[in-house]
Structure formats: C-alpha cells, structure tokens
Amino acid sequence: HIISCAGLYSDRLSRISGCSPEPRIVPFRGDYLVLKPEKSYLVRGNIYPVPDPRFPFLGIHFTPRMDGSVWLGPNAVLAFKREGYRFYDFSLRDFTDAAAYSGLWKLVCKNLSYGMGEMYRACFLNAQVKQLQKFIPEVTIDDILRGPSGVRAQALDSNGNLIDDFVFDGGTGEIGSQVLHVRNAPSPAATSSLAIANMIADEVERRFGL
Numbered sequence: 001h002i003i004s005c006a007g008l009y010s011d012r013l014s015r016i017s018g019c020s021p022e023p024r025i026v027p028f029r030g031d032y033l034v035l036k037p038e039k040s041y042l043v044r045g046n047i048y049p050v051p052d053p054r055f056p057f058l059g060i061h062f063t064p065r066m067d068g069s070v071w072l073g074p075n076a077v078l079a080f081k082r083e084g085y086r087f088y089d090f091s092l093r094d095f096t097d098a099a100a101y102s103g104l105w106k107l108v109c110k111n112l113s114y115g116m117g118e119m120y121r122a123c124f125l126n127a128q129v130k131q132l133q134k135f136i137p138e139v140t141i142d143d144i145l146r147g148p149s150g151v152r153a154q155a156l157d158s159n160g161n162l163i164d165d166f167v168f169d170g171g172t173g174e175i176g177s178q179v180l181h182v183r184n185a186p187s188p189a190a191t192s193s194l195a196i197a198n199m200i201a202d203e204v205e206r207r208f209g210l
Helices: 007-017 039-043 092-099 102-110 112-123 127-131 193-208
Strands: 001-002 024-035 059-062 072-073 144-156 166-171 179-184
Touching: 001 007, 001 039, 007 024, 007 144, 007 179, 024 039, 024 092, 024 127, 024 193, 039 072, 072 127, 072 144, 102 112, 102 144, 112 127, 127 144, 166 193, 179 193
Parallel strands: 001 179
Antiparallel strands: 024 072, 024 144, 059 072, 166 179
C-alpha cells in the first residue's frame, strides 16, 4: 500500500491513479516581514488577530522565533507557480491550470475586494505596516525587512469554496486502489502533526482493512 501526501501536487497525482479531479489545488503565497533585531523587544509573545471565518488564513500575526527573530505576516496572494516562493516566479502550466478553473473565478468574484487588498499590501510595504500598527502602533516602515515566503496548497471546489477539512481519496484499478491520497490536510499541519498522523493511520486501517 502507498500513502500519498503530495501537497501542491496532490490533485495531479490523484488524477493519475483514477481519482476525481476535485478538489483542485490552487497555490497561495504567503510573504512574511521580519522585525529588525533592535526592535524585537516590541514583541514578547504571539499576537494574532481575530480570525475571519470566511477564510482559512490566519491573517497578519506576530511570531517570535527560537532564534530571537520576529516574523510578521503572512499575507495571502495567488501564486503564479505551484512552487512560486518569489513574487516573479511563473509557470505557464500552473498559471493556465488555475486560470481555466471555474472554481477560482467564483472565489475571486465572491471576494474581489479582499483579494485586491491582499495584492496591494503585497506590493506596498506601507500598506502592510498600517495593518501591523493596529496591534503595535510603534512599528514603522523603518523597523521591518522583507522576509521569507511560503506557498499554501489550498484545496478549492468548483463552486469556489475553500476546503478547510480533511480530504482522503483512493484510486481505481489494481494499483490505484492500493493508494491512499491525502488530498487536503488543514492548517496548522505542524502543530497538529501527531494528531494528523493518527487520523491518517485510522483511515489506512479502515480503507485497506488492516
């Protein structure tokens, strides 16, 4: 038996083994800012906004790290490549795959102002700083640097709904039927890794009769 946890490519790998084409994976990039070391005293613990129940994203938050650095963010913008960790990363296949999907357009139409706001803040640091100042007014644009980025493998259905629950799938045929695809695992995956592992193990036992 095979357990497939393919993240950004989970939908493509699932289709190869005969699974449903949905949910589709649409990549969203999250860009972090980093507080300059001399200003790290401003943040002594995690600071989170009240989450928006419409979206699975946490919003801009303050995260002190083990090395003493403080990460600010991330935002959430559509990536033009499944492994597009930089603003200018582009894949024609990934872009056309996302742009041709009706579910993405429905998502965009339902959340146009939110999406445009995220894109604007991704381009202009001043706009991001205004968001940060809601929590710590002392933070200025001179106190931050651009930091690392991550890409979220966001599962999306044809109605434009962001999938925020587990999705397991199995293929067809002699080989495909022996594969369990973990097509979506909601955040926070690292924090919940042991619990997620238990859930996958239970699904393997149930599906394969082990």
